[in-house]
Amino acid sequence: LVTDDGGLTDHCEVQIDILDENDNVPEITIISLSSPMPEDAPVGTVVALLKVRDRDSGENGQVSCELSGEAPLSIVASPGGSYKVVTAGALDREQASEHRVSVVARDRGRPALWSSTELVLEVSDVNDNAPVFEEAAYSAYVAENNAAGALVVRVQARDADAGANGRVSYWLAGGSAGAAGAAPLVSVEARSGALYAQRSLDYEQCREFWVAVRAQDGGAPARSSTATVRVFVLDRNDNAPRVLWPAAACSCGFSSLSLLVVVFFFHEVK
Numbered sequence: 001l002v003t004d005d006g007g008l009t010d011h012c013e014v015q016i017d018i019l020d021e022n023d024n025v026p027e028i029t030i031i032s033l034s035s036p037m038p039e040d041a042p043v044g045t046v047v048a049l050l051k052v053r054d055r056d057s058g059e060n061g062q063v064s065c066e067l068s069g070e071a072p073l074s075i076v077a078s079p080g081g082s083y084k085v086v087t088a089g090a091l092d093r094e095q096a097s098e099h100r101v102s103v104v105a106r107d108r109g110r111p112a113l114w115s116s117t118e119l120v121l122e123v124s125d126v127n128d129n130a131p132v133f134e135e136a137a138y139s140a141y142v143a144e145n146n147a148a149g150a151l152v153v154r155v156q157a158r159d160a161d162a163g164a165n166g167r168v169s170y171w172l173a174g175g176s177a178g179a180a181g182a183a184p185l186v187s188v189e190a191r192s193g194a195l196y197a198q199r200s201l202d203y204e205q206c207r208e209f210w211v212a213v214r215a216q217d218g219g220a221p222a223r224s225s226t227a228t229v230r231v232f233v234l235d236r237n238d239n240a241p242r243v244l245w246p247a248a249a250c251s252c253g254f255s256s257l258s259l260l261v262v263v264f265f266f267h268e269v270k
Contacts, residue, residue, distance in 0.1 A: 022060035022109030028052050028117045031082075036122035039093040047073060047121055048085040052105045060109040069101035073121070085119060093123040094160045127165040127219025131157035133227040140195070143234040144203040152186055152195040155227055157215035164218035168193075173226055175211030186231070188213055195229060203235040 001011040031049040054061040065083050067075050072089030085103070099121045106114040133155060140153035159166040170193045172186075185206075186195050193213070209231055216224040 020057045020060055022056055022107065022111070022113055024055040024060075025113045025115045026052055026054045026063045026105035026107055028065075028103055028105050028115060030117065030119070033119065033121075035120065036124035037087070037091065038124050038126055039091040040126045040128065041087055041091055043087055043089060045087045046084050047087060048119055050075075050083040050085065050103060052081050052083060054105075054107050056107065056109065060107055062108045063105050064108075065103060065105045067101045068104050068116070069099075071099035071101045071121070073099065073101055073119075075103065091123050093125045093162070094129065096123065098122045125162040125165055127161055127217065127221075127223060129160040129166075129217075130223035130225050131159045131168045131215035131217055133157045133215060133225060136227055138227060138229045140229060140231045141234055142197065142201055142231060144201050144236050145238060146197055146201055148197060148199050150197045152197055152231060153229060155188075155193040155195070155213050155215075155229065157193070157225065157227070159215075159217045159223075161217065161219065167218040168215050169218070171214045171216065173212040173214035175209065185209060186211055201233045203233045204239070206233060208232045 001009060003009045029051040031051055033048045034046065037045065037047060050065070052063050052065055054063050063081070065075055065077070067073060067085070072087060072091060073085055074088040076084045076086060078084060083103075085101075101119050101121075102116045103119060104114060104116045106112050134157070135155075138153055138155055142150070142152055155170065157168050157170075159168050169190045170188045171190065172188050184198050185201070187198055188195050193215070195211070195213070211229050211231070212226050213229055214224050214226050216222050
């Protein structure tokens with residue numbers, strides 16, 4: 001609006017265009033995060049939903065996102081400035097119980113501005129590991145005439161899973177001890193894996209036997225493995241020699257000189 005000294009006025013419109021400067025960093029909002037994620041989640045499972053915006057305009061407001069960090073994850077763009085973080089490979093809790101990545105949002109301004117936020121994905125356990133014995137086969141040596149309840153050997157199995165999935169119990173799963181039978185000879189303590197003699201062993205009756213021990217975890221369904229325990233009974237000098245011939249009272253008609261030959265069978269010494 002202008003006015004002269006005579007009182008006449010006039011006006012015009014002036015349009016001012018404000019040029020955008022790249023003075024706003026991209027803003028990242030985590031809409032949802034599925035954590036913990038089971039380790040058997042299939043590839044492509046959505047871990048997180050993100051919303052990204054930049055208040056600038058034009059190229060200054062155009063944003064791209066990427067992940068920074070070592071993890072089996074990838075980021076996928078969706079319409080409207082949304083992004084999905086999905087699994088790009090198999091998860092394994094026994095290898096890594098959590099993954100940390102940074103979501104980096106960068107605009108196309110000159111110079112470019114960027115921002116980042118951290119995602120922490122915890123991996124939950126599933127029962128995907130069976131117990132593993134320290135040895136596939138065990139050997140134990142027990143002297144005969146042992147006391148009932150004596151420790152024979154202790155077996156040990158480890159399970160890489162967590163919680164009940166990794167809690168191991170032990171059971172007898174068969175065996176062979178000749179005519180004596182394996183079942184009455186030993187028992188196994190479910191929690192410790194210790195095998196105990198159920199009764200006194202006799203070398204002259206049973207020199208060796210074996211049992212199968214099963215280690216089973218507490219998962220549902222449970223997983224198990226088996227190890228063989230071979231038990232060797234050691235001899236002790238617990239038998240005196242016996243005269244087998246002649247009998248104590250012999251009326252065979254031979255002279256006393258002919259009875260001088262006496263056969264002794266000595267106990268076998270191992």
